[in-house]
Amino acid sequence: MKQFFILIIAAGGLMSCDRTENWTTIDFLSGTWEGQEITNYIKIQSYPGALTPHSTAHLLNSIDTTNNTSTIDSAGVVIDESNFLLLNETQMTFSGTDQTINWAFDTEPLPAGLEPIFDSLRVLFSGEQTFDIQLLNRKECILYFDTIVPVYYAGTVVNVELRHTQYWQK
Amino acid sequence: MLILFVGFALSSCFTIHPEMQHARSIDKGGRYYSVGAFGGANVLVQSYGVAGVYNYGLTDKIDWSTDGSFSVQASSLKRAFQGFGVNQYNLSTGPKFSMLNNRLALRLPATITFTADDLFLSTSPTLLWDVADEKATLFLRYNRLYERNAIEGYSGDLIFGFNYFVPFYSDQLIISIQSNGLGLYGGVGLTL
Numbered sequence: 001m002k003q004f005f006i007l008i009i010a011a012g013g014l015m016s017c018d019r020t021e022n023w024t025t026i027d028f029l030s031g032t033w034e035g036q037e038i039t040n041y042i043k044i045q046s047y048p049g050a051l052t053p054h055s056t057a058h059l060l061n062s063i064d065t066t067n068n069t070s071t072i073d074s075a076g077v078v079i080d081e082s083n084f085l086l087l088n089e090t091q092m093t094f095s096g097t098d099q100t101i102n103w104a105f106d107t108e109p110l111p112a113g114l115e116p117i118f119d120s121l122r123v124l125f126s127g128e129q130t131f132d133i134q135l136l137n138r139k140e141c142i143l144y145f146d147t148i149v150p151v152y153y154a155g156t157v158v159n160v161e162l163r164h165t166q167y168w169q170k
Numbered sequence: 171m172l173i174l175f176v177g178f179a180l181s182s183c184f185t186i187h188p189e190m191q192h193a194r195s196i197d198k199g200g201r202y203y204s205v206g207a208f209g210g211a212n213v214l215v216q217s218y219g220v221a222g223v224y225n226y227g228l229t230d231k232i233d234w235s236t237d238g239s240f241s242v243q244a245s246s247l248k249r250a251f252q253g254f255g256v257n258q259y260n261l262s263t264g265p266k267f268s269m270l271n272n273r274l275a276l277r278l279p280a281t282i283t284f285t286a287d288d289l290f291l292s293t294s295p296t297l298l299w300d301v302a303d304e305k306a307t308l309f310l311r312y313n314r315l316y317e318r319n320a321i322e323g324y325s326g327d328l329i330f331g332f333n334y335f336v337p338f339y340s341d342q343l344i345i346s347i348q349s350n351g352l353g354l355y356g357g358v359g360l361t362l
Binding site for chain 1: 214215243244245249254255256258283285286288290315
C-alpha cells in the first residue's frame, strides 16, 4: 500500500510538471507575459551613459504564436499590436509597432535635456525592430536591441547609443 | 547643446562612492584599511555598492592611497539583486599629500572605471579636510575624464561630502554622506 501511494504521488508530480525539454523558442514565447521593467541605457561616446528604467507592471503582452501576433494591453485597453517574425532561436523582428514608442520609452520622469534623444528616436522609428532574445524560458523573457540615434541640436549632430532592454515574466 | 549636457549631467553615472579616510596621513610604513557599503539615488536611478580603501605610508606626510568600488545602478535594490542593472567597477590609485599638521590632504589618483562594456580613464584630485578633532572629514572630489567627448563643456563630475567617525571597539565606524548636487548618497563603513 505504501509503495502504491508513493507511485501515485510520483506519477502526479510528473504529470503536473510542464515537460519543456523539447520546447523550441516559439513554444516558450507563446502566452501572456506580464511586464516588469524596461531600461533604456543611453550614452554619448566617451561619456559613461545614463540608465533610465521604468516599470511596465501595468502591461500585458499576449503572444499568439499561431498568428504570429503580439498584443500589448494596458489596464484592459489594447495600446499596441504587431506582427512578429522569428528569425532564428535568438532573434525576432516585430513589425507594425507604430505605438511601441509610447510605452517603451517613458519620457515623463526624464530630465528635459534627455528628451531630444527620444524625439529623434520617434522620428527615426519605422515601426519595425529586431530584438535579440537574451533570455527565454517558461517564466522569463528578456528582449534587447541597441542602435545609434543621431540627435540634432542647433545644427550639430551627436550620435547617441541606445541600449534597450525589456523584461517580461509569466 | 547645453540642454543636452544638462540632461546628461543630471543622470551622471560615475560612482558616487564615499572617501572612507581621514586627511591625516599614516606613519611611514604603516597601513590603513577601510571597507563599507553605500547607496543612493538621483532623479533617474538608484545606486548600490561596496567600496574599500588601502593606504600605505610612504613618508610621515605622504601615503600611497588606493580605493576601489563596485556598484550597481538599477531602478531599485530588488532589481539590482535580480541583475536588472548596470554594473560599475572603479579603481583609483595615487599619492596622498597631508599638510597643515595633518588637517588637510590632497589626493592625486589616476582612476579607471569600467561600466557597460566601456572603459574610462580619469584623474580624481580629492581634497580632504579633518574637522572637529578628526571626528569628521569633509571631502571634495573632482573626477575629470581623460578623453573629451561629444558634449562640449563636459569634463567631469564634482562630488562633495563628509565622513563622521564613531569609535567602534578598537576600530572606527564611518558614516558618510556625499552628493554631486543632483543625487544624494550615503554609506556606512569600518576602519580596520
